[in-house]
Amino acid sequence: MTTLQRTMPAAPSVGPVRLTLIELRKLADTRSGYWLLIVIGLAAAGTVAIQLGFAPEEEQTFRSFFLFGTLPAGVLLPVLGILSMTSEWSQRTALSTFTLVPARGRVIAAKVAAGVLIAVAATAATAVVAVAGNLLGIALGGNGDWSISAALLAQTLLTQVLFMLMGLGFGALLMNSALAIVVFFALPTVWSVLGAMIKGLKDAAGWLDLNAASAPLTEGALTGGQWARLGVAAAVWVVLPLVLGTIRALRREVA
Amino acid sequence: MITVDHLSKRYGRHPAVDDVSFTCRPGTVTGFLGPNGAGKSTTMRMICGLTPPTAGTATVDGLPYRRLPNPGRRIGVLLDASAQHAGRTGREVLTLAALTMGVDTRRVGETLDRVGLNGTAAKRRVRAYSLGMRQRLGIACALLGDPSVLILDEPANGLDPEGIFWMRGLLRDFADCGGTVLLSSHLLREVEAVADRLVVIGGGRIVAQGDKSELLATSGMVVKARDPGALRAALHRTGLTGTETTDGGVAVQADAETIGRVAADAGIALLELRPAGSGGLEQMFLNLTAGDSVREAVR
Numbered sequence: 001m002t003t004l005q006r007t008m009p010a011a012p013s014v015g016p017v018r019l020t021l022i023e024l025r026k027l028a029d030t031r032s033g034y035w036l037l038i039v040i041g042l043a044a045a046g047t048v049a050i051q052l053g054f055a056p057e058e059e060q061t062f063r064s065f066f067l068f069g070t071l072p073a074g075v076l077l078p079v080l081g082i083l084s085m086t087s088e089w090s091q092r093t094a095l096s097t098f099t100l101v102p103a104r105g106r107v108i109a110a111k112v113a114a115g116v117l118i119a120v121a122a123t124a125a126t127a128v129v130a131v132a133g134n135l136l137g138i139a140l141g142g143n144g145d146w147s148i149s150a151a152l153l154a155q156t157l158l159t160q161v162l163f164m165l166m167g168l169g170f171g172a173l174l175m176n177s178a179l180a181i182v183v184f185f186a187l188p189t190v191w192s193v194l195g196a197m198i199k200g201l202k203d204a205a206g207w208l209d210l211n212a213a214s215a216p217l218t219e220g221a222l223t224g225g226q227w228a229r230l231g232v233a234a235a236v237w238v239v240l241p242l243v244l245g246t247i248r249a250l251r252r253e254v255a
Numbered sequence: 256m257i258t259v260d261h262l263s264k265r266y267g268r269h270p271a272v273d274d275v276s277f278t279c280r281p282g283t284v285t286g287f288l289g290p291n292g293a294g295k296s297t298t299m300r301m302i303c304g305l306t307p308p309t310a311g312t313a314t315v316d317g318l319p320y321r322r323l324p325n326p327g328r329r330i331g332v333l334l335d336a337s338a339q340h341a342g343r344t345g346r347e348v349l350t351l352a353a354l355t356m357g358v359d360t361r362r363v364g365e366t367l368d369r370v371g372l373n374g375t376a377a378k379r380r381v382r383a384y385s386l387g388m389r390q391r392l393g394i395a396c397a398l399l400g401d402p403s404v405l406i407l408d409e410p411a412n413g414l415d416p417e418g419i420f421w422m423r424g425l426l427r428d429f430a431d432c433g434g435t436v437l438l439s440s441h442l443l444r445e446v447e448a449v450a451d452r453l454v455v456i457g458g459g460r461i462v463a464q465g466d467k468s469e470l471l472a473t474s475g476m477v478v479k480a481r482d483p484g485a486l487r488a489a490l491h492r493t494g495l496t497g498t499e500t501t502d503g504g505v506a507v508q509a510d511a512e513t514i515g516r517v518a519a520d521a522g523i524a525l526l527e528l529r530p531a532g533s534g535g536l537e538q539m540f541l542n543l544t545a546g547d548s549v550r551e552a553v554r
Binding site for chain 1: 296300303304305306307320321323324325326327328329332334335337338339340341342343347351352354355356357380396400
């Protein structure tokens with residue numbers, strides 16, 4: 001037993017980079033997280049196979065391989081973000097996490113950073129898969145065009161990060177895996193449907209529908225008006241849940 | 256060193272912890288005793304900054320827990336062994352804790368050995384762990400940062416007799432090397448075997464605290480008579496309060512001579528007259544925590 005160090009000065013806490021690396025590790029060290037990542041990888045490869053098999057040859061370009069390839073990650077990565085926040089409560093690991101790091105805000109920040117990093121990494125990996133797909137396409141008689149605008153690349157990345165942040169926000173706010181996942185997928189759709197059905201909501205829905213506001217991101221450079229709509233929708237669906245969720249996590253009693 | 260100062264926690268109108276104060280000094284094991292729902296866990300969570308107190312303060316080595324820069328290196332905490340991600344392996348749980356505390360991950364293997372989790376167990380997911388194994392893993396987490404203070408909530412739950420014996424030895428060694436231990440339990444016997452000091456809580460309030468030997472000394476005598484009814488009546492006449500023990504005797508807060516005289520004067524034949532010892536402490540524990548506190552716990 002090494003209890004001779006009773007009078008040692010207090011050890012400093014680990015830095016934010018270390019905490020972020022720990023949160024990244026926590027995304028992949030459980031069976032659910034690990035398989036979610038594998039499924040996303042396989043699905044991205046699947047999109048390439050589908051295009052090689054079924055898309056008209058002149059449409060087999062890097063641009064389409066890349067955009068189609070980001071779909072699985074766009075849908076499934078936010079689930080990883082949700083689980084990163086909710087599992088602390090549903091698996092009750094918050095008890096040990098916040099016992100070791102009492103400044104809860106640091107943990108939340110690390111989770112957000114880890115989520116953003118993994119969204120960036122997934123987009124980069126998709127680009128690599130798209131390169132492979134396009135090379136295969138060229139060999140098999142596809143169009144093989146490599147052109148893609150920088151704006152489109154950046155906006156695709158932004159889409160991935162935005163939905164990841166939205167997942168993190170919903171997870172932080174709802175603190176329950178099943179509930180957060182259902183609400184994450186259902187609520188924006190319900191809102192879109194309501195907006196289309198109810199006349200009085202139509203104006204509001206145009207500004208507050210994240211699906212509609214983010215759709216132009218993967219089509220081409222956005223206009224000023226489109227950026228404004230996206231900003232407003234993101235404030236409501238991404239920033240608000242993140243802020244409220246953080247406040248709730250800071251205040252909640254851990255048991 | 257743990258200092259708890261007038262700590263209170265209310266949930267609505269229900270006082271879960273009511274004006275609790277005690278200190279745990281280096282080199283001692285403090286047993287925190289009370290029936291289920293008495294407020295032990297709430298008190299411990301408040302010490303660890305997980306539950307904000309309604310009133311009062313708690314400090315570890317002079318600082319509120321949440322102001323400790325890297326608490327895991329100073330204080331090892333096990334509040335609930337079941338609160339681990341079921342999908343992580345035991346080794347991974349410890350590795351994450353080591354990374355979070357900035358401890359060399361080579362200590363993970365050593366610590367797993369120390370708590371008796373072998374290589375096979377370490378590779379299994381926590382889902383497959385028995386409660387006893389989870390307790391060992393939780394104790395490993397608590398010891399990993401080489402702390403000088405340990406706070407353990409019901410660590411003996413689910414441990415087999417060998418495991419309980421092992422844990423007592425571990426806590427005794429820890430305290431003998433200058434560590435501070437706060438250990439809760441609802442079983443007196445478990446705590447009695449290792450604690451130097453006892454803090455007894457019931458219904459959110461401290462009902463007794465002090466050195467174990469002192470508490471034992473004040474627990475009086477156990478007396479058994481051929482005619483228990485006559486003995487009770489005789490004791491009652493002289494104003495001595497007695498409580499019945501489970502085996503038909505009476506625990507009395509008085510010395511042997513006083514009780515012997517009462518019995519002799521009343522012409523009652525005694526079968527047994529002995530210091531209450533640990534049995535008396537158990538009696539005290541039952542008396543102190545029965546009644547209101549139990550109803551409180553059930554509510």
